[in-house]
Amino acid sequence: MPEYDFRCGNCGEKVTIRATISEREKGLNCPHCGTKDLHQIFSGITFIGSSTGSDFSSFPPGCIPGGGCCPS
Numbered sequence: 001m002p003e004y005d006f007r008c009g010n011c012g013e014k015v016t017i018r019a020t021i022s023e024r025e026k027g028l029n030c031p032h033c034g035t036k037d038l039h040q041i042f043s044g045i046t047f048i049g050s051s052t053g054s055d056f057s058s059f060p061p062g063c064i065p066g067g068g069c070c071p072s
């Protein structure tokens with residue numbers, strides 16, 4: 001049975017609910033306050049900013065770490 005992580009929009013609690021697909025489609029209730037105002041959290045997905053790679057610009061092209069081409 002898959003687990004789903006939710007953030008409750010009513011009480012703000014993070015809840016992990018095990019439910020079948022059909023149970024989930026019927027609607028899940030927050031175990032803390034009982035509302036259906038649950039927003040699924042997709043964990044494991046990391047959004048990497050567009051600035052990724054800019055750090056490498058400080059190294060000269062062709063530099064091999066430990067290769068003696070740069071003072072260390």
Ligand SMILES: [Zn+2]
Pocket residue numbers: 008009010011012013030031032033034035
């Ligand atoms: Zn709640």
